[in-house]
Amino acid sequence: MDSRNNIKEILKYHKNMTTSTHIPEQYNEDYKKLNEETGHLEPNWLKDIRAKAFQNLSKNGFPTKRKGNEKWKYTNISKLSKTSFSLQTIEDQNILKKDDFTNLVISNESWINIIFINGKLQTNLSGIENLNPEITITKFSDSFNDPIKKQLIRDNLSKYSSSEQDGFTSLNTAFIRDGILINIHENAEIARPINLSFISNSTEKPTVSYPRLLVIANKNSTATIIENYIGDSSIQNFTNSVSEIILNDKSKISHYRLLNEGDNTFHIESSRVTLKTATVFESTSFSKSSKIGRYDLKVNIEGENSYCNLNGLYLTSGTQHIDNYINIDHIKPKGTSRLNYKGILTEKSRAVFGGTVWVREGAMKTDSIQSDKNLLLSDEAEIDSKPALFIYADDVLCAHGATAGNIDPETLFYMRSRGIDLQTASKLLINGFASEIINKVDIPDLKKSLEKLFLESLPNYKLEF
């Protein structure tokens, strides 16, 4: 073989080392089916958004953890990429009764409860009609007759989460069907938490759902949003969620998110949050169970004097894999961001934390702290924590750190010297570690449910001494 051929071989080899894979045929079929079912009901611009997204998906495929793809370095989704997940057709739906999942759903009569089952909005189980006139909650497809709502969706949908961003956002965008618009009107103070439950429990065949959320907080408005992803199916389902949240000047959103879909479900979620001037975004994320659960949250601070406080708790067991991929982008000056995630890892589970804060040129007087702390309660558990800071501005205050390990023996000794045995001491400390995040929840009933979900399932663990 001459050297020229050799180079050709090498080039061919490298061409095959792509950072994405191609997609199962099932998505093609379902895309066609979706167009046949609902295509005639949607406006052309939405059809175009979806078509473009599907093109991007076919072109780019799903990401892989190959070299050069830092974003997916520690999360192997090859199994997910290869599995054929079906979209639930109209006939399949509504086979579930409320009783089938009441034990899973966290809700309260005083909240605005919205329930989706396998991606389909359950209007009969949800309370989005006759709401306070200061808020609009509607399915995209129900709003095309209303010029104002239609325009809002057209102006914002897919603008913050581009379908070019990655294969999973393309996939979600291509399959927008039961997307929801939450529009909080100017000066509105919505006291009732808006509680969205996405239940994934198809037991017939691997099923995919595509939750899609567009939240617009208009000037000077306040609201609380809860996103619950729950399920307990014995088969592998896939939830592919995308939300776009826009906070206009002086608005405030408190956002809670819970991932508890059982040990078999794949969960890929992307959230894009845009902060205009003098806004407050508080986010508290909880991950309890998922086969592979990825939360890709990005907050863009596009206005001055804005504040975001992102907290997270993940508790992993078995062979679960939880990946929190958090980015905060300080584009404008005087922004404050707090990023505080904590993990408790048991058995053979694995977690990934990628936390990156960008301080762009001109974003002076940025104040940012990020931290990721992990308790590894098993020798076989693994955490890959990678906090990073990229600062291109002067006069900023930034700090970051990550810890991983067992509980400090000195701390345990302190407790033992007060008569507390090792097991009780361990439990108090593990509880305390988790409570720091749970205590950030401002809604008493939600807090109670989370305490039950997390603290009661903490392992009875005797830390090594």
Add this chain to the structure above:
Amino acid sequence: MKKQNPLLEIKDLHVSVEDGIKILNGINLTIHPGEIHVIMGPNGSGKSTLANVLSGRPGYNIDSGEIIFKGQNIINQDPEIRARNGMFLAFQYPMELPGVRTWQFLKASVDAVRLHNKLPELKIKEFDKLLEEKKAIVEMDSELLKRSVNEGFSGGEKKRNEILQLCLLNPIFAMLDETDSGLDIDALQIVAKGVKDFHSNINSVMLVTHYQRILNHLSPNYIHVLIDGKIVKSGDKSLSLELESKGYEWIRETISKKS
């Protein structure tokens, strides 16, 4: 009085740390019920090590010797068992316990000791009453009880919290490891008040300190000077005054003259 059985007997105790470095070189010390013993000495002489070893802190090798507490050699006893049997160490640097509320921690400690002594756990109301009474002694702010243990506490608040624990657990033998260091006059008085409140003709104290000033508030029976891991001189309260004016060099000189 002195014919009583000793509460604690340390016999020829030799202790080293991991690298084989010897810290204690044959300590002999007997403490009877109701006595206050003060351990003084220059930095690095082994004062804190002595208190830590007695409390059962891991990380030390006991090369030889005995620690007899209430008639039992406790060298191999877990720290929680020693604590339940009435031994207490007020830490020089109390640990922070993030997420563990002070109230919860105090209740867990009190209950652990009670259960060991065949007493039922305290009901919340009973515990709160006890807590109310004891925290008044150390003038502890109620707000601190709701916070995580020692987290965000000032130096003085941490030390008060130690003394609060002492008063709540009411052990039979309390060791105070430089509890008086870094305290202002008011805080020092409060700490001394707590120790006085605890001390009785049954309860004994071993106080590790650098300063004479806390001794003005207490009435120690013995002052021991520890140098290079050995008690080189013992005396009554006047020894501490002499040390304050002459320093440890004076002791070193006296020893070398003798030998």
